Amino acid sequence: MVATPEKPVYKVIGTRPIRPDGVDKVTGRAAYGADIVLEGMLFGSILRAPHAHARIVRIDSSKALALPGVKAIVTNADFPRQESGTLDLGEGTANPKWLVDNVLAGDKTLYHGHAVAAVAAIDWHIAEEALALIEVEYEVLPFVIDVKEAMLGTAPILHSDLRTNVRARGVDTPTDRETNIAMHMRVEKGDIAAGFAEADIVIEREFTTSQFHQGYIEPQNGTAYWNQDGQITVWTSTQGSFAVREQVATLLQQPVARIKVVPMEIGGGFGGKIPVYLEPVAALLSKQTGRPVKMWMPREAVFQATGPTAATWNRVKIGAKKDGTLVAADVELCYAAGAYPGSAVGAGVMCALAPYNLANQRIDGFDVVTNTPKTAAYRAPGAPASEYAVESVVDEIARALDIDPMVIREKNAPEEGTTNSAGAPLPRIGAKAVITAIRESAHYNSELQGEDTGRGVALGFWFNGGMESTSSATVNPDGSVSLILGSVDIGGTRASLAMQLAESLGVPYEQIKPQVTDTDSVGYTAVTGGSRTTFAGGWVAYELGQEIRKRLVERAARIWGVDASTVTYSNDAVITGTDKDGKAQQFTFDEICKRFPTTGGHVAVTVSSRKNTTGPAYAGHIADVKVDRDTGKVTVLRYTAVQDVGTAIHPAYVEGQIQGGAVQGIGMALQEEYWYDDQGRLRNGSFLDYRMPVANDLPPIEVILVEVPNPGHPYGVRGVGEAPIVPPMAAIRNALRDAIGVNFYHTPVTPTRILDELLPRE
Amino acid sequence: MATSERLVITSTINGEERTFLADSRDSLLEALRERLNLKGVKEGCNNGNCGACAVILDGRLVNSCCVMAAEIEGSTVRTVEGLATPEGLAPLQQCFLEEAALQCGICTPGFLMSSTALLAENPAPTDDEVRFWLAGNLCRCTGYDKIILAVQAAAEQMRTLKK
Amino acid sequence: MQALRYARATSIDEAVRMLREGGETSRILAGGTDVIVQARERRRVIDLFVDIKHISDVMTMEYDAQRGLTVGAAVPLYQIYGDANVQRVYPALRAAAHVIGGKAIQGRASLGGNLGNASPAADSIPAMMVLDGVAQVAGPNGRREVRVDAFCTAPGRSVLQPGEFIVSLHFAQPAAHSGNAWERFIPRNEMDIAVVNAACALTIEGDVVTAARFSLGAVAATPLMVPLAAEALVGRRLTDETIAAAGAAAKETATPIDDMRGTVKQRKHLADVLVQRVIRAAVEHARAN
Structure with a gap:
């Protein structure tokens, strides 16, 4: 671990305790969304569209309703009518009209697998059987999958009401024309013409990336009970219980006061479990039947209908001086949002050039609708594709100028005060520290062995989120502290937040009892996403600790009959002072807690805070690969992920985040992708043919933690979860160039594509 | 139209004889989860490609989604719920916690059952053997590293216990 | 369901x-x-x-150095790849059984099931084909034998008549100085459907190949025998050239399609590569015998 001198000595932070939810998870007792059982519960199932694009002419549910055991069938028409608007989901926004049409299709189905109707029945077999009895007449329409084709004037139009002012190449397009381009954004700084004029070398390349799925192992689920008093309870696996409440309230046009969302344990999300799919449908079915309704998605439906990433087409032009100084960049990003607008192109734009201090730049981003599932956030949403393109071009520039790839990155690295693409200055960041750690690493200084082997590097940037969090803490007479969290725990935040409260109080971690609770039992808390929870939730934990310290000091002062200002609370949780008789007194934390019942009651505090000071994360990865020229197979020989994590609260969980993110990135780099047939149907919606890495596809992922404390956090925390998925695509692509001399411009680089390059053209 | 039957099935589950009612079209996964309420058995894909539903059937590792419930009449089934004893967690369970081998935890029951089967057959596997054996279990959170470490740590503990 | x-x-x-x-x-x-x-x-x-798993005939495996190997149709793969005789005499079978699905699949999946399912990409079928496999079939008209290389007729279809099923599979004892091998190409290292798989069984005398059988999977509507590859090798000395000629014959014989798992160009090329690899492995096995 590389620590900066500023890191103080902590007692709890930096240790590796066992997570509070651990025992339940290794014994099978942890209750995930699909594990809920309610008295009288019905089972729901969803009928999905077989076409890429079709108008729904007629739905006849009569035969299905006649099947014994079927209790209700709903379609889009059963939802209240929605107008267009904006709903903030934390990591992205949603338009209620589009959201409801995605949950159950309106007049058109816009992608293969789009939900059309839902059944509730007394068991899951009957619910599924009923689907086959629902008759749907479709008028099949022309479709478009490819993002560039979708942007053409001749493309089939998904939404007849979409109009966008596009200013590409300085020309405004008419805004009275139907289009699939949902949004055009441009970010500029400096003077790119002047910048390119200074350049000794200019490289311009085009890149495409396939669609990738988050690939959480737990399918989406949702259970709802619409009580006769109008109260709606929703149990679900979600990254944001309040985001679910907001969406369900909007789609059902019910006040939030009527809705309680109970977040169950969540089996992975990676951004994909923020939008609702089943919850509002289960609620409607429950309303019609008066019984709780549980739904869960078959895996194929998860691939067909829940948020993959955008497939992208990107153009990057970068100019550099002979010494490697980057002087200008012109970037164009086109992201396929899927059936409804709202890809992560905005974040793609802001991240594309973030690893560099580059004075003259212009980035255009296009959000484009296509006949593919509505995209959702996926770990550093939007960033991997844009940074992959930039990191590939920088690699080609380094090669052309014969400069070490890390030297060129060091030369152009951003630091505190460097402005980002929008011209705002960066806070203290660890880009240079990461680069130094790579250059000094054993891996980077090792020799590559064997034929057809290569090494690649790439950097990655992610903003990290802030936003709103709430927690409550109750101090018990035995000295334990119940910590109530609004943030759902997707990968260890119960532990990381409890550790920060323990640190703040100066008590052992074991005394903190964290618990995630429902939306009626804690204040508003944004989604667990954007790498924000350990950062922003940690702020709250810290403030809870400070407030408890203050209350305990006041309590001691009252017991001793003195003014609170004369009493101190040490970092070892010892309260010291002098009583009114002038006698030195002290309480340990546990001692004062024991006195609660007789000295004014228990101490309970709640803190809400909104933190918009975030600590951006920089990552840099080193990949060694070997290519089998006969088969096109790539073996990742060695892989190292380096990242500035600010302060590693629980280093093992931080490493785990980085390893997991890196492996998802390796999957995108080499083997994962959506595959549509010539009818626009997704053909590989299974874990067999959507090839996520398996255990023996990978070497150990070595992790080097760099700690440049974030000045915007009491413990220096930066979010860590997302940055590690950014570098792998470019690191591996650059390693392949090193191994076999081929520059690839599409990812994933599958054996098929490698052989295609290596074999003679036919 | 085709019909299903209601079946009364008796088998030994986690050491206890259980008799339960099932539909003839229930998979073992469905029977364990929905009829016997053994919710530690997880559904990840329902077609044999993720290992989240892995259980040990008559001593062999199987994906319970690829077994019919009716087949287990007279058989012995072991699920994640059967790993711990009143004395405490099994070494694999303890090592998964200590090595931080789980994040979301949804794949953990399957990994534990698969690893249990591995160590029963091969008490001293190499890392490559562990990775090969566990290739039928998908984990999307950890990148597998810490899982491999946990299995090796448990193997070591179990070998020491035997001595 | x-x-x-x-x-x-x-x-x-x-x-x-x-x-x-x-x-x-x-x-x-x-x-x-x-x-x-x-x-x-x-x-x-x-x-x-x-x-059928409660029928002893379909659940037992027998090996005899004269009569060869008989495997009940439902014997799970782990028993097959774990069997010392299979490992020693029929490594092609062992190799395929070892990598079909993951360990939890191998606890249940069987040769009879793999053959009966008649997938063009089935991993065990090419191995069974080169090993001269013969299926014992039972049905309403009694028992009959069907050669594995004549079993599959189209994707998911076979010569089995309504009511017929596979009871067991028989593999003759290979002649002296024989070897066999099986390989596949998959993008992942496990848990994948073969882009191409290939098997070879051959007999050598010194450096000369006296008999050879080749089979390829995932390059046509059914697993294919590749007699042209055998012709390129039989009666000839083993050299890089003759091995390459057998590979080229495999490439010629393959008539694959483009689909999500691979392309025509890739599959034809892999047919060549894998056939050459299985020849070398089979020769090594033969020499060790």
Whole structure:
């Protein structure tokens, strides 16, 4: 671990305790969304569209309703009518009209697998059987999958009401024309013409990336009970219980006061479990039947209908001086949002050039609708594709100028005060520290062995989120502290937040009892996403600790009959002072807690805070690969992920985040992708043919933690979860160039594509 | 139209004889989860490609989604719920916690059952053997590293216990 | 899951009767790793599973140095790859059985099931084909034998008549100085459908190949025998050139399609590469015998 001198000595932070939810998870007792059982519960199932694009002419549910055991069938028409608007989901926004049409299709189905109707029945077999009895007449329409084709004037139009002012190449397009381009954004700084004029070398390349799925192992689920008093309870696996409440309230046009969302344990999300799919449908079915309704998605439906990433087409032009100084960049990003607008192109734009201090730049981003599932956030949403393109071009520039790839990155690295693409200055960041750690690493200084082997590097940037969090803490007479969290725990935040409260109080971690609770039992808390929870939730934990310290000091002062200002609370949780008789007194934390019942009651505090000071994360990865020229197979020989994590609260969980993110990135780099047939149907919606890495596809992922404390956090925390998925695509692509001399411009680089390059053209 | 039957099935589950009612079209996964309420058995894909539903059937590792419930009449089934004893967690369970081998935890029951089967057959596997054996279990959170470490740590503990 | 019933047969005759009574929508349930998923995903209409795993003939494996190897149709793969005789004499079979699905699949999946499912990409079929495999089939008209290399007729289809099922598979004892091998190419290192798989069984005298059989999977509508590759090798000395000629013959014979798992160009090339690899491995095995 590389620590900066500023890191103080902590007692709890930096240790590796066992997570509070651990025992339940290794014994099978942890209750995930699909594990809920309610008295009288019905089972729901969803009928999905077989076409890429079709108008729904007629739905006849009569035969299905006649099947014994079927209790209700709903379609889009059963939802209240929605107008267009904006709903903030934390990591992205949603338009209620589009959201409801995605949950159950309106007049058109816009992608293969789009939900059309839902059944509730007394068991899951009957619910599924009923689907086959629902008759749907479709008028099949022309479709478009490819993002560039979708942007053409001749493309089939998904939404007849979409109009966008596009200013590409300085020309405004008419805004009275139907289009699939949902949004055009441009970010500029400096003077790119002047910048390119200074350049000794200019490289311009085009890149495409396939669609990738988050690939959480737990399918989406949702259970709802619409009580006769109008109260709606929703149990679900979600990254944001309040985001679910907001969406369900909007789609059902019910006040939030009527809705309680109970977040169950969540089996992975990676951004994909923020939008609702089943919850509002289960609620409607429950309303019609008066019984709780549980739904869960078959895996194929998860691939067909829940948020993959955008497939992208990107153009990057970068100019550099002979010494490697980057002087200008012109970037164009086109992201396929899927059936409804709202890809992560905005974040793609802001991240594309973030690893560099580059004075003259212009980035255009296009959000484009296509006949593919509505995209959702996926770990550093939007960033991997844009940074992959930039990191590939920088690699080609380094090669052309014969400069070490890390030297060129060091030369152009951003630091505190460097402005980002929008011209705002960066806070203290660890880009240079990461680069130094790579250059000094054993891996980077090792020799590559064997034929057809290569090494690649790439950097990655992610903003990290802030936003709103709430927690409550109750101090018990035995000295334990119940910590109530609004943030759902997707990968260890119960532990990381409890550790920060323990640190703040100066008590052992074991005394903190964290618990995630429902939306009626804690204040508003944004989604667990954007790498924000350990950062922003940690702020709250810290403030809870400070407030408890203050209350305990006041309590001691009252017991001793003195003014609170004369009493101190040490970092070892010892309260010291002098009583009114002038006698030195002290309480340990546990001692004062024991006195609660007789000295004014228990101490309970709640803190809400909104933190918009975030600590951006920089990552840099080193990949060694070997290519089998006969088969096109790539073996990742060695892989190292380096990242500035600010302060590693629980280093093992931080490493785990980085390893997991890196492996998802390796999957995108080499083997994962959506595959549509010539009818626009997704053909590989299974874990067999959507090839996520398996255990023996990978070497150990070595992790080097760099700690440049974030000045915007009491413990220096930066979010860590997302940055590690950014570098792998470019690191591996650059390693392949090193191994076999081929520059690839599409990812994933599958054996098929490698052989295609290596074999003679036919 | 085709019909299903209601079946009364008796088998030994986690050491206890259980008799339960099932539909003839229930998979073992469905029977364990929905009829016997053994919710530690997880559904990840329902077609044999993720290992989240892995259980040990008559001593062999199987994906319970690829077994019919009716087949287990007279058989012995072991699920994640059967790993711990009143004395405490099994070494694999303890090592998964200590090595931080789980994040979301949804794949953990399957990994534990698969690893249990591995160590029963091969008490001293190499890392490559562990990775090969566990290739039928998908984990999307950890990148597998810490899982491999946990299995090796448990193997070591179990070998020491035997001595 | 579609509505269906389950029946357990305890003898071959009983299974035949159950299948006859069940009609065309009844299916044998061996390891179930394909057929249960097909029933669930409604890729086959099935209303009766006849479980044959309680019939001893389909669950036993026998090896004899004279008569060769007989494997019950439902013997799970782990027993096959774990068998010392299979490892020693039939490494092609061992190799395929070792990598079909993951360990939890191998606890159940069987050769009979893999053959009966008749997938063009089935991993064990090319191995069984080069090993001269013969399937014992039982049905309403009694028993008959079907050669594995004549079994598959189209994707998912075979010469089995309604009511017939595979009881066991027989593999002759290879001649002296024989070797066999199997390989596949998959993008992942496990848990994948073969882009191409290939098997070879050959006999050598010194450096000369006296007999050879080749089979390829995933390059046509059914697993293919590749007589042209055998012709390129038999009667010739083993050299890089003759091995390459056999590979080229495999490439010529392959008539693959473009699909999500691979392209024509890739599959034809891999047919060549894998055939050369299995020749070298089979020769090594033969020399060790």
